[in-house]
Amino acid sequence: MKSSAAEAVQLLEKMMLIRAYEEHLASLQASGHFPMTCSPQGQEASAVGVVSALDADDTILTNHRSAGHLLARGADPGRVMAEVMGKATGYCKGKSGSLHISAKELGVVLTSTIVGGELSMVTGVALAKKMLAEAGVVVCFFGDGAACEGIFHESLNLASVWQLPILYVCENNQWQAFVRRKETMAVEYIAPWGNSYAMANQTVNGNDVLAVQAATRHAVAHIKATGTPYLLETWTYRQRGHYSGDNMAHISASEQAPWLVLDPIAQCRQQLTADGTLTPALLADIETRVAAEIARASEFAHASPYPAAAELLTDVYA
């Protein structure tokens, strides 16, 4: 099922919001005195494509590279930025910082920066959904690096044996911190690893937002129809370094160039321009809205207070 043109423009706007957010953070980081983050730049289509295909009662687990998932889900960029800065107005009262932002009110839960943490907990979230007969599926975003952790094997195996309503989304961005994915596995694709668990799986072009959205809808339908989990691999590329302190000196231009051609936002804009959906005026509108939103967010985050010192000792026990 293809999205309508209007919907496609909305997807583009979300991707542009994520990109603008990341570019703003990068500029703050370049000027110093801004906390480090792991940028999902280049992976916007994966985040927006998947999340746009979800319902409100679906739950999301994510990881250290979460900004796209959060913003795609409708998180307030001001509160995300505030959290990154360790401010009291952040989604986690400033206690997370950038690496493990959860926003329970949005259904984005239990974010861990331990690579594989999301794979470890998603089975329990889905088990509760199933046993409490709650609607929806549980989406677990993780990286190609996380797929090398033992917990990947245990998680997918259990999800399959217990028939849990989980959509595993492996964002294969070709890098695992400072190691190339190719150095870490003997095969090219992670989706077929699902076969070991009799789990339906597919690799999709992760830089094509409509393709990702369609694949996600297909996967969610499969989960709902069969009651069994699904492994979706989005094939994409991390355009920035592992984290903002990574100068990328070890990554050649010849490696990056083809991927920059495949930039998800540029491609989407081209397509929508080509088919007449995206006019220059509409694009300008979007750019203005996005810029305003980011400016407002940044102002909010910067103006927000740090947590009071007494917060050091709270939220340890329930």
Next chain:
Amino acid sequence: MKSSAAEAVQLLEKMMLIRAYEEHLASLQASGHFPMTCSPQGQEASAVGVVSALDADDTILTNHRSAGHLLARGADPGRVMAEVMGKATGYCKGKSGSLHISAKELGVVLTSTIVGGELSMVTGVALAKKMLAEAGVVVCFFGDGAACEGIFHESLNLASVWQLPILYVCENNQWQAFVRRKETMAVEYIAPWGNSYAMANQTVNGNDVLAVQAATRHAVAHIKATGTPYLLETWTYRQRGHYSGDNMAHISASEQAPWLVLDPIAQCRQQLTADGTLTPALLADIETRVAAEIARASEFAHASPYPAAAELLTDVYA
């Protein structure tokens, strides 16, 4: 390549030795006052088939269900039994007990009773072999249960990426302590899990000692020719309970019956009798030798002393 008839009789004798050892232990356990063990009864063909295909410079890692592997490798049943009893003459000076017997002098190293422990360490043993340019392959025996541990995934992936000379032997005995294998995975066979790591693999009838031996020879040749690891699954059955204290009340006769028909020793005897290799006289010879060996072993183990109290504090640091 088929083994010669004489060789086949040797394999039978080894299997009978293992069986006799296990039966002797079971009788001691039934009479009380003998430590618990995890019996490999029913899996003799897997142990003997694999180990008989190895050279002296090959190294073996095993687990809690190791008696077959040790005896197949030529371990002194007296010292194995002494170790089980915690006697000073055991392979580990009585400090292991039954669960983690290593015998470095035989190339049986680093036995762990943590399920998956052997998978965790085998890569290092093989890495050392490779880097120190030592001859031989490293064989890692593990169960179908261990294959569900995350370390299975990490171990096979690393072995493949680093091209380590490892023969992984998964003894799929249909049980994982008190849980049926079928309850723990969505697929029937573990060998194809090797595909995730581009690792050559095969499932062999684990109750046919000659088939196991042939498959092992094939696998070892593959490892030596390609420098890449191999995953061999031996399809077999644990004829006794998980450990000697397990009364097997939860296992139906109808489950056990077909497997008892497929008993590796009975089958081997039938074949060798049918083709004329095994005469009644020869069989009687073997039985006498085996019985004498076990009697001697038991006498030795029982007569052996316990470690001195001062041993409590030794062997902690090198």
Next chain:
Amino acid sequence: MSEMTLNAAVGQALREEMQRDSTVMMFGEGVALSRADLLTEFGADRIRNTPLSEAIIAGTAVGAAASGLRPVIDMLYAPFLTYAMDAIVNSAGKLRYISGGQFAFPLVVLAQTGAGWGVGAQHTHNIEAWFAHSPGLKVVMPSNAADAKGLMKAAIRDNNPVIMLLDMSLGYNPGEVSDDPDYVVPLGRAHVARAGRHVTLVSYAKTTLTCLQAAEALGQEDIDVEVIDLRSIKPLDIGTVLQSVRKTGHLVVVHEAGPLCGVGAEVLAQVNEQAFSQLKSAPARITSPDVPTPSSYALEQAFLPQVAHVVAAVQKQLGRQTVATASVAM
């Protein structure tokens, strides 16, 4: 009151709490057989076998606890927890804090520990101190059937992750157990197992019994020993310990875990910090030595804290003549 073994008391606690609260459930390797009665009563949804995968068992419990269930997981033997440390320590222990209080983790991690069965260091390792050292967790270790039931029920009702370590050797010990379905032993409250005036012995789990035996022996010498059973390692009821030490002036902590950075070290440190001036002699620890738990029978027996060592430590503190004892165990 009914008499039953510690193992049965734990089973009864599970059963009562599962009856009381439909979100309570249990999973682990083989629980469908080890808790066959609960499987029959509550069905395969709430009593679940798992694959052999400790990390995902614990992780699943964490995710489920944050999402409306109250899971109890059976991890079998304490050393197997080494596969599950991320979920327990980094997730259950920290994600409430990291998330600014968005999640709670009402879960119970059960594991067996305690030497005496000859199964060796990879099945027996007293690692309660690890969890005491980790923020956001609670840790309990009962010494008898009544406490096992009461602590199990309290742990299930608690909204935080509780590690409950059961000494294998106590499993078949019988005891009087309350039939009141709301009988709980509050977490963080020690029990004065024997009142006395001259010296304070602090222990938990199996070695509480060692202390009681030592107290009996010392009683023959007119030394009146108070024995405190901590029951909870975290929160630690230092108040009860301090009250006793302020009375007696003498403290010996006894546990089976190794000495270094163990619970005994913590008790000594807190007593020092808060009741130094009331101490009349050097506080002491009797623990197993800092070696892996041996499996060979004689070595394993020597590994355990001995009554004689406790007696000797007390006699030394009180300036009494000390009967010579073997000194392998420190």
Next chain:
Amino acid sequence: MSEMTLNAAVGQALREEMQRDSTVMMFGEGVALSRADLLTEFGADRIRNTPLSEAIIAGTAVGAAASGLRPVIDMLYAPFLTYAMDAIVNSAGKLRYISGGQFAFPLVVLAQTGAGWGVGAQHTHNIEAWFAHSPGLKVVMPSNAADAKGLMKAAIRDNNPVIMLLDMSLGYNPGEVSDDPDYVVPLGRAHVARAGRHVTLVSYAKTTLTCLQAAEALGQEDIDVEVIDLRSIKPLDIGTVLQSVRKTGHLVVVHEAGPLCGVGAEVLAQVNEQAFSQLKSAPARITSPDVPTPSSYALEQAFLPQVAHVVAAVQKQLGRQTVATASVAM
């Protein structure tokens, strides 16, 4: 002597030991980039990137160490060790004992720890006490470049598993470092970082600097402070501590790790057991509170042991007037 940062000193130690002994090698996630110079010098066989798989990294090190290599593994941040506990604790720590001495495990586990970088509790957790509590392991934590080099070299040469925890915040601290290729700091030997007569401060890693600052401040009040840098957590050089406490009669232990069952508890306990009668005041601990390491800057700073708290603890012990200080950190 050459001046270099602590990180550079560690790199130099690795380089020298790899030159000296061809069985020394290193692997971990990204070491081919983080140790690019070693990769160039020693090649891809001896400096190896790994997949993101902490459990097999540690397990591989254990297997390799038992088979003739001397691996050093970089586990990045201490909380990631939760994935590798089986290999470290159950295998490296216990298999020598279990096997009756058949194997030795000459390996080094490197990990970063220490608050100050705002990365939060899943990147910063001071868990040295876990390893101290586990048999068969050694643990070192340097406070300066010279010791970092000397301990690294000693750890590589040692025939046992050594956990070396490096405080991130010290990484860029410069110091004078010996050029002697055989300069080692023996494991298990503490260093008197500052001699003094009135009170003994015991610390290690970053908080050694906190203690030195406190000593400086107390010196203004004519309080002559001795500062002991343990350097090795296990084996623990209690002899050097006892010698000092017997002289001063006052003891404060300072560390960034949480209080419960930490190294401070152990030092207090051993001093109690062995030098109780020489103590003139209640020994004290200054540690971080028992909470996950916060990432927000202000909270993280408050989490760290403060110079003011150390000063106040000493003043209290000596009966001096105590300057009021914030009391969030215990």
